[in-house]
Amino acid sequence: MNKPLEPILTVSVPPHVHCGRTIKGYMIETIAALMPAALMATYMFGMGALRVMALSCAVAVTTEAICNKIMGRKQSIDDFSGLLTGLLFSFLLPASAPWWLVTVGAASSIILGKMIFGGLGASPLCAPVVGWAVCRISWGTVMDTNATMLSSNLPAPLQQLKYFGLDSIQSIQSSTLLIGEQLGGLGEVQVIALLLGGAFLLIRRHVRWEIPTGFIAGILITTWIYQLIDPTTYAPPMFHLLAGGTIFGAFFLATDSASSPIGLIPCLLFGLIAGTMVIIIRVYGIYPDGVPFAILLTNLFTPLLDRIRPKPFGGPFSYSSKDEEGATCEKC
Amino acid sequence: MTTFSFSLQTGETGPLEKGSEPDRLRIPIPCHTPILSEGDQVLVGTKIAIANHDGSGDMHAPMAGIIQDILPYSMLIKVNGKDRAKTKKAPSADGAPLKEWLRDMGAQVKNIDKAPILIINAVPPEPGISIYDPLLRDYRKTLELGLETVQRIVKPSKMFLVAAKGNRANAFANCTVMHVAPTYPNGIDEMVIKAVTGQEVLPDAPPDDTVILSVSDLYFIGRIMETGRPLTETIMTIGNRNYLIRVGTPVGFLAEQAGATVQPGDRIVMGGPMRGLTAINLEQGVGKDTTGLQILRKDESLKTTDNFCLGCGECERHCPARIMPGMISRCAEFKQFKRAEDFHIHSCIECGICGYWCKAQRPLLQYIRLAKYELALLRKDETPSDMIVQAETGQAGEKE
Numbered sequence: 169m170n171k172p173l174e175p176i177l178t179v180s181v182p183p184h185v186h187c188g189r190t191i192k193g194y195m196i197e198t199i200a201a202l203m204p205a206a207l208m209a210t211y212m213f214g215m216g217a218l219r220v221m222a223l224s225c226a227v228a229v230t231t232e233a234i235c236n237k238i239m240g241r242k243q244s245i246d247d248f249s250g251l252l253t254g255l256l257f258s259f260l261l262p263a264s265a266p267w268w269l270v271t272v273g274a275a276s277s278i279i280l281g282k283m284i285f286g287g288l289g290a291s292p293l294c295a296p297v298v299g300w301a302v303c304r305i306s307w308g309t310v311m312d313t314n315a316t317m318l319s320s321n322l323p324a325p326l327q328q329l330k331y332f333g334l335d336s337i338q339s340i341q342s343s344t345l346l347i348g349e350q351l352g353g354l355g356e357v358q359v360i361a362l363l364l365g366g367a368f369l370l371i372r373r374h375v376r377w378e379i380p381t382g383f384i385a386g387i388l389i390t391t392w393i394y395q396l397i398d399p400t401t402y403a404p405p406m407f408h409l410l411a412g413g414t415i416f417g418a419f420f421l422a423t424d425s426a427s428s429p430i431g432l433i434p435c436l437l438f439g440l441i442a443g444t445m446v447i448i449i450r451v452y453g454i455y456p457d458g459v460p461f462a463i464l465l466t467n468l469f470t471p472l473l474d475r476i477r478p479k480p481f482g483g484p485f486s487y488s489s490k491d492e493e494g495a496t497c498e499k500c
Numbered sequence: 501m502t503t504f505s506f507s508l509q510t511g512e513t514g515p516l517e518k519g520s521e522p523d524r525l526r527i528p529i530p531c532h533t534p535i536l537s538e539g540d541q542v543l544v545g546t547k548i549a550i551a552n553h554d555g556s557g558d559m560h561a562p563m564a565g566i567i568q569d570i571l572p573y574s575m576l577i578k579v580n581g582k583d584r585a586k587t588k589k590a591p592s593a594d595g596a597p598l599k600e601w602l603r604d605m606g607a608q609v610k611n612i613d614k615a616p617i618l619i620i621n622a623v624p625p626e627p628g629i630s631i632y633d634p635l636l637r638d639y640r641k642t643l644e645l646g647l648e649t650v651q652r653i654v655k656p657s658k659m660f661l662v663a664a665k666g667n668r669a670n671a672f673a674n675c676t677v678m679h680v681a682p683t684y685p686n687g688i689d690e691m692v693i694k695a696v697t698g699q700e701v702l703p704d705a706p707p708d709d710t711v712i713l714s715v716s717d718l719y720f721i722g723r724i725m726e727t728g729r730p731l732t733e734t735i736m737t738i739g740n741r742n743y744l745i746r747v748g749t750p751v752g753f754l755a756e757q758a759g760a761t762v763q764p765g766d767r768i769v770m771g772g773p774m775r776g777l778t779a780i781n782l783e784q785g786v787g788k789d790t791t792g793l794q795i796l797r798k799d800e801s802l803k804t805t806d807n808f809c810l811g812c813g814e815c816e817r818h819c820p821a822r823i824m825p826g827m828i829s830r831c832a833e834f835k836q837f838k839r840a841e842d843f844h845i846h847s848c849i850e851c852g853i854c855g856y857w858c859k860a861q862r863p864l865l866q867y868i869r870l871a872k873y874e875l876a877l878l879r880k881d882e883t884p885s886d887m888i889v890q891a892e893t894g895q896a897g898e899k900e
């Protein structure tokens with residue numbers, strides 16, 4: 169049996185069949201889910217938006233390639249995860265963002281958000297949001313959509329709410345917000361298109377229902393509580409749901425696989441915490457939109473949340489604990 | 501995309517057919533000590549090797565011939581005749597003597613002990629394996645004899661026949677029929693025990709109060725009692741037909757008989773696609789526990805990668821043991837085997853479902869088995885196979 173015999177067979181551990189899903193397929197389908205929003209953004213904000221998106225993607229992919237070279241790793245850009253991170257990052261930027269901001273942000277998304285932790289899957293934080301936070305903290309004024317797009321007629325709902333109070337947003341219709349007629353990150357405000365993409369991901373089961381549901385429930389419940397406290401100062405739930413990057417965060421940022429928990433209850437809680445945090449930041453924070461920071465903060469809870477586990481089959485059992493149990497039994 | 505389905509429904513199967521006679525047999529003896537030497541003539545049913553472990557059946561020659569070669573894990577017999585060894589008579593005593601006699605005749609009796617509950621598992625072990633169906637339909641006499649014999653050892657107060665919904669299940673006397681949903685992994689023993697008793701038992705730690713046997717176990721024991729000849733065959737699903745195949749028949753011979761060609765890089769899976777073993781070459785002989793034969797082409801089978809785990813949780817969502825295969829595989833990947841215990845590695849029933857769903861195509865079950873093996877080594881500085889037996893007896897001893 170030791171001599172080689174033709175034909176040489178493949179020998180491996182089971183299972184021998186596979187569902188056919190790949191990392192690449194997952195990335196491509198997620199990028200496809202973002203396409204309607206990208207189109208809407210171009211339509212809404214013109215070529216500026218297209219420029220930001222293209223530049224961000226290009227920088228992200230190049231940075232990943234360079235990092236792989238420096239770190240001596242196998243080239244990984246062909247799984248499109250870098251491209252996806254670049255695109256997600258650009259969605260958070262204003263269409264007016266200068267080229268250097270896009271470059272720095274996309275590069276830090278990849279370097280600080282992903283490669284520094286060991287690449288795809290290892291990051292404890294949602295990569296595009298890391299890049300966003302770097303830019304937001306360093307160059308707040310250029311990141312401010314309201315200040316940089318003064319020429320636009322579109323409303324900036326969250327800024328108006330923050331600086332001018334509830335009255336200033338009374339005139340803004342939900343439907344306007346829904347179709348993306350608001351200032352904000354170029355892609356994150358395309359609510360209806362993002363909902364479409366989110367539905368696609370849900371149907372294809374790339375995203376599970378737990379995190380978006382928890383997230384949206386968190387937003388609605390918290391705003392509802394604030395409204396109970398004082399309906400004259402706090403905005404209604406629907407407003408918070410449709411303004412800014414709520415939907416984008418719920419379906420595309422919070423669901424990032426590496427930085428979100430795994431189980432059913434942890435995922436629901438994760439969504440709830442993030443959603444609640446969004447509103448708290450929007451109400452008390454110095455930043456008008458709390459979505460990215462809320463997600464970043466909630467990412468830190470992930471390891472904790474992942475400890476909420478169902479009882480394992482027939483267990484828990486481990487060799488070391490078993491020995492201890494044996495010892496106590498003998499004593500009594 | 502594969503067209504693989506987890507359904508355990510077998511539909512209508514044909515009769516049990518007899519496999520053709522090969523001109524050579526390569527009998528697997530991984531845990532056996534050969535008692536004959538090269539050049540010896542054996543008859544049909546001559547004992548050729550003794551099991552090293554308690555409760556495993558001894559090995560007998562399925563066909564008459566000359567022993568040509570004895571290797572560490574297999575024995576080659578050149579077939580040259582049809583002479584049979586004498587039949588043996590079963591002891592009239594119940595309990596231990598009967599058990600020992602069955603073991604001597606080649607049956608696997610490790611789990612057959614006195615217990616209040618006896619479960620007969622008629623749920624297909626894997627999708628695409630329909631071996632129990634023709635047995636339940638055409639061989640009731642033999643099965644009943646097998647069941648009677650087992651009852652003489654187990655002396656159960658309750659008996660259950662568990663079948664997948666939609667598959668054939670005619671109860672035996674005093675036997676309650678239970679149905680489980682016809683999806684994999686419901687046919688795995690641990691899942692069946694849970695369905696019947698509600699009790700979850702760790703793999704490798706059989707429960708004290710329950711004995712679980714498959715329909716083919718009953719059939720083989722029934723056959724031994726009927727004929728007085730040792731167990732030298734196994735039942736296999738090949739294509740969608742079921743065959744009685746002599747132990748040691750080379751897989752290449754079976755493939756040829758089924759009209760299949762094997763190309764380089766294919767996998768010959770002995771068993772089902774989720775848990776089966778791959779043959780190392782066409783000469784490998786089937787064992788007593790082989791339940792099927794499938795040839796998977798190079799490009800339709802799982803090609804594992806060393807991609808990093810995405811943390812997507814796909815594996816965890818499908819795991820019947822409610823553990824985190826992704827995290828365990830990370831531990832194993834970085835040789836942190838002790839940490840794998842924190843993720844409850846011992847609960848894994850090795851169903852292979854996690855590997856089926858993993859987006860990154862990580863060899864999850866392989867990592868899990870590696871970690872289990874390393875943990876076993878850490879625990880006992882002995883050879884792994886001895887260790888496994890000792891670990892089991894150790895657990896049993898503690899419960900008493």
Ligand code: SF4
Pocket residue numbers: 815818819820821822823824825847848849850851852853854855864865868
């Ligand atoms: S093989 Fe995978 S899916 Fe099956 S029980 Fe083990 S860890 Fe869970």
Ligand code: SF4
Pocket residue numbers: 808809810811812813814815816825826827829857858859860861862864
């Ligand atoms: S399915 Fe694969 S990639 Fe996803 S968490 Fe499990 S091991 Fe990791």
